[in-house]
Amino acid sequence: xxxxxxxxxxxxxxxxxxxxxxxxxxxxxxxxxxxxxxxxxxxxxxxxxxxxxxxxxxxxxxxxxxxxxxxxxxxxxxxxxxxxxxxxxxxxxxxxxxxxxxxxxxxxxxxxxxxxxxxxxxxxxxxxxxxxxxxxxxxxxxxxxxxxxxxxxxxxxxxxxxxxxxxxxxxxxxxxxxxxxxxxxxxxxxxxxxxxxxxxxxxxxxxxxxxxxxxxxxxxxxxxxxxxxxxxxxxxxxxxxxxxxxxxxxxxxxxxxxxxxxxxxxxxxxxxxxxxxxxxxxxxxxxxxxxxxxxxxxxxxxxxxxxxxxxxxxxxxxxxxxxxxxxxxxxxxxxxxxxxxxxxxxxxxxxxxxxxxxxxxxxxxxxxxxxxxxxxxxxxxxxxxxxxxxxxxxxxxxxxxxxxxxxxxxxxxxxxxxxxxxxxxxxxxxxxxxxxxxxxxxxxxxxxxxxxxxxxxxxxxxxxxxxxxxxxxxxxxxxxxxxxxx
Numbered sequence: 001x002x003x004x005x006x007x008x009x010x011x012x013x014x015x016x017x018x019x020x021x022x023x024x025x026x027x028x029x030x031x032x033x034x035x036x037x038x039x040x041x042x043x044x045x046x047x048x049x050x051x052x053x054x055x056x057x058x059x060x061x062x063x064x065x066x067x068x069x070x071x072x073x074x075x076x077x078x079x080x081x082x083x084x085x086x087x088x089x090x091x092x093x094x095x096x097x098x099x100x101x102x103x104x105x106x107x108x109x110x111x112x113x114x115x116x117x118x119x120x121x122x123x124x125x126x127x128x129x130x131x132x133x134x135x136x137x138x139x140x141x142x143x144x145x146x147x148x149x150x151x152x153x154x155x156x157x158x159x160x161x162x163x164x165x166x167x168x169x170x171x172x173x174x175x176x177x178x179x180x181x182x183x184x185x186x187x188x189x190x191x192x193x194x195x196x197x198x199x200x201x202x203x204x205x206x207x208x209x210x211x212x213x214x215x216x217x218x219x220x221x222x223x224x225x226x227x228x229x230x231x232x233x234x235x236x237x238x239x240x241x242x243x244x245x246x247x248x249x250x251x252x253x254x255x256x257x258x259x260x261x262x263x264x265x266x267x268x269x270x271x272x273x274x275x276x277x278x279x280x281x282x283x284x285x286x287x288x289x290x291x292x293x294x295x296x297x298x299x300x301x302x303x304x305x306x307x308x309x310x311x312x313x314x315x316x317x318x319x320x321x322x323x324x325x326x327x328x329x330x331x332x333x334x335x336x337x338x339x340x341x342x343x344x345x346x347x348x349x350x351x352x353x354x355x356x357x358x359x360x361x362x363x364x365x366x367x368x369x370x371x372x373x374x375x376x377x378x379x380x381x382x383x384x385x386x387x388x389x390x391x392x393x394x395x396x397x398x399x400x401x402x403x404x405x406x407x408x409x410x411x412x413x414x415x416x417x418x419x420x421x422x423x424x425x426x427x428x429x430x431x432x433x434x435x436x437x438x439x440x441x442x443x444x445x446x447x448x449x450x451x452x453x454x455x456x457x458x459x460x461x462x463x464x465x466x467x468x469x470x471x472x473x474x475x476x477x478x479x480x481x482x483x484x485x486x
Contacts, residue, residue, distance in 0.1 A: 006133040011125040014140035015118050021148040021369060022117070026110045026157050030359070032150060032366045033064040033106060033157030035352040037441075038298060040159040044068065045076025047088035049104055049159070062362035063352045064157065068104045070095070079253035083199040084164035087112055106157050113156040116167045117147070123174025127181045128459065135462040142458055146451045150366045151347025151373035155444070161204050162444040168200035169445055172214065173419075173452060176221060180411045185221035186230035193218055194237040201245050205252045206429045207445060210422050211245030217418040224407060258310050260433060261317050262297040269322070270294075272335060282325060284316045319433065340431035341384035343439035347373040347447055350440075376447075387427065387450065391420045394453050397460075416456055423449040 025032045036051075038060055044050065049068040051059050059065070073092070091109035121143055128136050146152070147170075155163045175193040179185035185193060197214040201207050215238030222234030265283065270293045273279045280290055292303060303309045326333035348370075354360035379386045398413040398420075405413060426446035434442050 003133055004129060007125075007129045007131075007136050010133065010136045010140050011122060011129075014125055014144050015122050018121055018144045018148050019114070019118055021144070022114050022153055022156070025148075025150060025153050025366070025369060026114065027107055030354050030357070031064065031066055031107065031157065032154050032353050032368075033066070033110070034154045034160065034349070035061050035064050036159070037061055037351060039161075041076050042078055042080040043082060043085050043088050043159040043161060045078065046074055046081075046085050047092050047159075048073035048075065049088070049092070050075065052103070058356065061351050063356040063360075064106075064354055066106045066157070066355060068106065070102050070104050078255065079251070080256060081202070081248075081251070082161035082164060082204060083168060083202045084159070084161040086199075087116075087164060088159060106159075109159070110157040113163055113167060117156075117170065120167065120170035120174050121147070123171065124177050127174065127177035130181055131459065131463055132466045135459050135466065138462055139455055139459045142455045146372055146455070147448075148369060149347065149372040150353070150368065150370045151376075152444075152448070153369070154353050154366065160441070162441060164203035165200060165207055165445040166448050168196055168203060169448055172196040172200055176217065176415055179221040180408060180415060183408050183411065184225040185218060185234060186225040186227065190218070190222060190230060190234055190237070193221070194234075194241055198241055198244060201241065202248060205249055205256075206426070206433065206442065208245040208249040209425050209429055211242045213418050213421045213425065215239070215241045217414065220414050221411060224411075254314070255304075255310075258304055258314055259297040261314065261319075261322075262292075262302075262304055264322060264433065265317060266292045266295055267297075268336065268339070269325075269332075272339070273332075279325070282328075283321060286312075286316075289313075322432070337431050338384065340427070340434070340439050341387070343443055344383035344387050344427065344446070345376040345379040345450075346383075346440045346443075347376055348440065387423070390450055390453060391423055394420045394457065412456075412460075416453070416460075419449055419453055419456065423453065 036059060040051075048071050050071050051065065052067055052069050053059060053065075070092070073089070088109060091112055092104070094112070095104050095108050124143065125136065125140050128139055131139075152166065155166075172193065175189060175196055176185075179189055179193065182189070194215075197211070197218065201211045201214070218241075219231075219234050219238050222231050225231050225234075265285070266289075269283075270276045270279060270290070276290055276293060277287065280287060289303075296302065297304050304313070326336070348365060350363060350365075352360075352363050353366040354364050356362075394416050398416040402410055402413045423446055426449060427443065430439055430442045430446065
């Protein structure tokens with residue numbers, strides 16, 4: 001059997017295995033998903049779906065709901081825009097094309113998510129076809145093992161925009177991987193890379209800072225292109241990607257910015273302050289607002305429901321002031337990073353995975369296909385150390401071996417650097433702009449970037465070992481040399 005044919009079998013087996021694992025979790029009873037924490041409306045309001053009950057105990061956190069009323073699109077316009085809404089609209093069209101029922105099944109959207117994931121998986125593995133078959137098999141096994149874990153799979157049956165973050169990140173990686181294999185980014189592939197990167201950036205406002213890294217890496221991938229026109233096009237597309245990210249971040253809904261800032265100030269900074277009065281004064285807050293310490297911005301009696309309070313609060317606070325405070329209090333900043341770091345390797349937010357039933361009480365979590373998330377959870381004793389070691393080792397290895405590598409090898413190493421930078425940015429944004437108790441779900445793309453680094457490391461080491469073994473063969477050995485793909 002030829003290596004290409006063996007690689008095709010590896011790809012087919014991996015896609016089939018991933019499809020079977022995801023289908024068994026998402027489409028076969030008891031169906032797995034991720035319960036609504038109140039964020040569903042941001043997507044399903046525009047797409048034209050709504051809960052079928054007003055009972056908050058059944059709508060939020062405790063149980064997954066698979067059926068939703070089909071309504072007029074745009075019944076709720078909160079100003080939150082996400083590429084996940086595009087996928088929700090696609091699910092709406094699929095439902096209307098094949099059913100006249102007034103109830104929408106979340107599994108239709110789950111199926112669209114699965115198809116996109118399988119395309120990304122196939123794209124990454126197809127880009128690995130020049131590697132040794134053993135390397136391809138290990139990369140395929142790790143991708144399936146990691147990304148079909150219930151921690152990643154459960155949000156597929158949901159309206160959370162984080163699902164779009166994962167899928168468009170993986171699709172962008174697939175396009176970049178193919179560019180590395182070809183040794184250049186041009187033509188349709190260049191348009192695909194920047195288009196998918198834009199959809200990733202547009203998935204959630206917190207992904208906007210990643211545009212700088214994705215744009216720079218796109219320019220780097222296009223630098224070996226023989227035609228100057230495509231090198232120029234890549235530069236302009238990178239500029240447009242970054243300009244879109246700035247626009248997108250600036251158009252974050254005012255209510256979302258207020259709620260996020262409220263969590264940062266009252267639910268974290270002041271809640272963990274040894275001197276809350278002094279800190280409130282340093283931040284320019286009204287002393288009377290100290291009574292909101294340890295409160296939730298989404299509570300029924302939240303002061304954010306008062307437009308006057310919301311306006312005054314946003315006038316007196318902002319990320320610049322928060323960053324200034326932490327610059328003057330580095331010990332407090334370290335404490336905040338440590339609190340956020342507790343979720344740096346946790347894939348399982350405490351939200352129900354199952355529909356309501358006698359077998360599955362509220363907040364029940366699925367244990368099937370959860371081995372990787374449990375292994376990750378075991379790193380909870382030192383998550384920041386684990387992250388620092390992973391990112392630091394990859395940066396050191398990529399930069400330290402870059403000069404001796406081939407052009408394709410340098411493109412690969414630059415990709416490792418870009419992925420490490422994305423992991424740092426995604427963690428930094430959440431650590432500074434989210435209350436740490438929300439970090440597990442907010443770090444979804446960070447989890448994926450770290451796991452992709454692990455996959456890249458495994459393929460890199462196996463390919464290097466294969467080249468070293470081939471170099472030690474006698475010259476009379478008839479076996480072909482190992483290609484310097486990475």
